Amino acid sequence: MESNQDKILSSLLDEVRGARITGPSNITVKNIILDSRKVLPGSLFVALRGTQTDGHQFIETATGLGASAILCEELPANIYESTTYIQVADSAEAMGYIAAAFYGQPSKSLTLVGVTGTNGKTSVATFLFQLFRALGYRCGLLSTVQNQIEDEVIVSTHTTPDSIALNQLLAQMLAKNCTHVFMEVSSHSVVQHRITGLQFAGGIFTNITHDHLDFHKTFDNYIKAKKGFFDALPKTAFALVNIDDRRGAVMVQNTQARVETYSLQTLATFKGKVISDTLAGMHMEINQQEVWFRVIGRFNAYNLLSVYGAALLLGEKADSVLTELSNLKSPPGRFEQFHSSDHIVGIVDYAHTPDALENVLETITHLRSGNEKVITLVGCGGNRDAEKRPKMAAIACKYSNEVILTSDNPRFEDPMDILEQMKKGVPPLDYKKTKVVPDRREAIFKAGLEANPGDIILIAGKGHENYQDIKGVKTHFDDKEVLSEVFEKRRSN
Structure with missing residues (x-):
């Protein structure tokens, strides 16, 4: 580099x-x-x-x-x-400062906003990127899905790159006249000093639930990692937290930054209320102004609130922000909808934690209009936090009429071992409605061909990913492509 x-x-x-x-x-x-x-x-x-x-x-x-x-x-x-x-x-910490200096301290010349939390990071960072471009700014994005400099897409390999790659990207963004950059800040990146040496204009906390215990070992360590981001924010920055999450206040206990809050449930700087939620869109009230959004789901209500709050804290006008937000669409693989010719709804979502899966399935439950079935297809990644596997299966069973347990990215684990651990979470009363189909393509075809008109199919876990990671080899596999094939087969039958 x-x-x-x-x-x-x-x-x-x-x-x-x-x-x-x-x-x-x-x-x-x-x-x-x-x-x-x-x-x-x-x-x-x-x-x-x-x-x-x-x-x-x-x-x-x-x-x-x-x-x-x-x-x-x-x-x-x-x-x-x-x-x-x-x-x-600590070589990693020193490298952060050295990399920032080598590339000319690019973060100090940019308005850099970091987003951290278990769920919602990608959506919030992407919404901010889309919003500020719509408001007329030149912007950069650093996310799990992709890194982006205006229209130029750069493939993303980590949620947060190492400090050398990160500062190089920021320098490129600055060279292309970007003024604002929005980035996901993973818990790994805080502990591994990937963001050390950067100057943030603001930080956003979405929520915290069970994830990454394979790396952090304990939930307390995971919380401390997220909190470390806010501990390091300067006095000039803002810290915007979801106060409905009981650890929202914990995140900002020791921050020097200006603390602001957002909520759907209690008094906050930025207060929201969901008026109605349908497959077509969501009607919300934000700080006493009613707005209709194209994105749906209570989890997205929180995401939109945080984006609205951050924009105002960065000096934008409320009316302009709400106007542009009402036109935004979800990032790829985040509650992305597909419709068959005979009115089956397919939803592809990245939900790969118990909380994210429950959020998506609760949203689907609220959106159901009658007797349509909910068919959920879900797996768990290999060589990752194994404790969540039975929980994922239990949640799928709780909200679904039919459940198909299948492979995600098994990596170096035997897919059947992962599925056996998931099966332990299936309640005895739900055995009959739960099937195990290890081949993910076969599982999607099974769900798609057995569904009846009006049914809703959720394909969870991989979202935007276009590969399967099996024994160190990434083979092309895209849930959306396979679902489209199934829907085309239904149309031609």
């Missing part, structure tokens, strides 16, 4: 605390590299302790390829006079 201009090492270390430097600091740094195989003469190689490998093992390789400097927590056995070593307590 190259900068437009080489930097002198000493100029990159101003905010790095407690660094011990061995060798000259007036040397030129051409780029910052995490992968030792990509080191070139003049590179600064970062020895990062990751979850899979320890970068300290590759210091010798990086030095041999001509790295001018090494950032590390532990000095190697062999010290070379031609190389400068920067020893720090």
Whole structure:
């Protein structure tokens, strides 16, 4: 990842605390590299302790390829006079500050807003991106679905990229005259210092529920990770929290930022009320103004409220914001609707946590107009939090007439092992209405061909993803494409 201009090492270390430097600091740094195989003469190689490998093992390789400097927590056995070593307590934290300096502190010249929480991050960040473009600003987006600079789409591999890639993207956005950037802030990114060194204009908290315990180990650690984002916000920023979530107040206990709230249930800076909700749209009252929105569902009512609040906190006028918000559509794979010629409704949604699945199914329950069946197809990812698997199945059974348990992204686990764990959550009275179909394509066809006119099919878990991850290989698979095939087959039969 190259900068437009080489930097002198000493100029990159101003905010790095407690660094011990061995060798000259007036040397030129051409780029910052995490992968030792990509080191070139003049590179600064970062020895990062990751979850899979320890970068300290590759210091010798990086030095041999001509790295001018090494950032590390532990000095190697062999010290070379031609190389400068920067020893720090935490390589990831130091890398955040160094990357920001290397790319010219782009976040300080942008209005950067971060969105964190278990569910709703992608929708809120995407709605903000769409809204501010509609209001006439040039914008950037950093999300799970995709990174975007105005109309240019950049494939996203992580919810939040590493600090080098992140600052490079922000620098690109600034170079293309963006003024506002909206980004998802994952719990991983806080703990792993991917956002260290960035200056945020504001932070939004959506909600917090059961997720990522494979990484954080305890729910308390997960909460602390989310809270860490708000703890680090400057006095100049705003912290906008969903006060209906009982941990909303916890998030901002120690923040220096200006705290504001949004709610559907109690007094708040930004107060909303759902008047009516149908498959066609949602009628809401926001701060005593009635508006009709194209997006639907109570969960989206919260998302819209947070977007409205953030826009006003960024200085926009309420009337203009509500006008543009009323035209927005959901991001890909977020309660995305498809209709067959014989009036079956297919809904593809990214819901992959118990809370998200329950939100979507509760919305569908409220939208039902008569005796139509709800058929839910759901799976759980492999090598991820296993505790939620039986919960997901139990929730699907609670709200559905028929349930099909199937594969999601099994990764390196046996799909049948995952499904057996999900089956443990099926209540005995619901055994008859629950089927196990390991092949996801077959499962979607089964749901689509067995449905009757008027029925609603929910395909949950993968949403915007267009692949299945099986034993380290990502094979093309798109729920929306398969559902369209099924609907076409129904039409031709």
